[in-house]
Amino acid sequence: MIALVRLFACFLLVFASPARPAEPEMKVAVAQSGGTFVVDADIDFPYPVRTVWDVLTDFDNMAGVVSNLRSSRISRRKGNTVVVQQEGTARFGLISYSFLSERKVRMEPMKRIVVRQISGQAKRFESEADLAETNHGTSIHYHAEIEPDSLLARLFGAIFIQHEVEEQFHALAGEMEKRQRL
Numbered sequence: 280m281i282a283l284v285r286l287f288a289c290f291l292l293v294f295a296s297p298a299r300p301a302e303p304e305m306k307v308a309v310a311q312s313g314g315t316f317v318v319d320a321d322i323d324f325p326y327p328v329r330t331v332w333d334v335l336t337d338f339d340n341m342a343g344v345v346s347n348l349r350s351s352r353i354s355r356r357k358g359n360t361v362v363v364q365q366e367g368t369a370r371f372g373l374i375s376y377s378f379l380s381e382r383k384v385r386m387e388p389m390k391r392i393v394v395r396q397i398s399g400q401a402k403r404f405e406s407e408a409d410l411a412e413t414n415h416g417t418s419i420h421y422h423a424e425i426e427p428d429s430l431l432a433r434l435f436g437a438i439f440i441q442h443e444v445e446e447q448f449h450a451l452a453g454e455m456e457k458r459q460r461l
Contacts, residue, residue, distance in 0.1 A: 303452045307444050309437040315403070316436050318423040322448050325416040326455045332389050332410065334454045338363045344454045345447050359386045362397065371439045380404070402426040421448075 304323040309316055324331050334344070338361065341351035348367040355362040361384050369376045380399030386392050389410060396404035406423035421444070427436055 303448060305445060305448060307441050309441045309444075311437055315424055315426045316440050318406075318421065318425070318440060318444055320419075320421040320444055320448070322419045322421065323413065323416060324419070324452060324455060326459050328389050328410055328412045328417045330455050330459050331417040331419070334451055334458065335392060335408065335410075336384075336386060338384070341365070342367075345450045347443070347446075354381070359388065360384065361386075369439070369443050371435070371442050374435060374439065376400075376439075400428055402428045 303325070305320065306322075307318065307320040309318050311317075337344075338351055338353050342348040342365075345351075345367075347369045348365055350367075351363065351365045353361045354364050362381060363384055364379075364381050366379045367377070369378065378400045380401070381397045382399075382404070383395050383397055384392060385394075391410065392406075392408045394404070394406045403424065403426040406421065409420045411418045411420075423444075425436075425440060
C-alpha cells in the first residue's frame, strides 16, 4: 500500500505540476564609474539562436513580454537599423521610475544588437548584446553604459539597474520558452 501511495505521489508531482520555463544561467555585474553605470552580463539561454534572436528583436511585441513596458514600437526602419520608441515604468520595491525613450537599434542578424539612445530620461544609454551559439543553446554577452539624469536613479542606480536587467532577461527567457514550445 505504501508503495502505491508513493507511486501516486510521484505521478502527481510529474504530471500535475505546471511546467516551469527553463531558467537562463545569468551573471550580472553593475559598476559605477563617475556618473555612469556600467553593466556586464553573461546569460546562457537553453534555446537555439534563432529563438533568442526572434524574441530579442520583436520590438513591436515587447510590451507583452517585459512587464515594465506599456508600449514598444518600431517608428522607423532602414535595412538592419530601426528606431524603437518605448514607454513604461520600472519598479523596485517602493521606488518607481517612469520612462520614455527613443533608441536607434543596429542589428547584425543572429550575432549582435547595438543600441544607442536618441532621446529619453537618461542622459546617455548605450548597449551591445553579442550572441553566440553553444552546445546547450545561446550565450549572450550584454554590455551597457547608462548615465541616469535623476538623483534618485543615481542613488539607487547599481542595485536598481541590476534588478531591471535580471528581471528583463528572465521575462525574455519566459517568452523564448513559450515560442520554443510552439
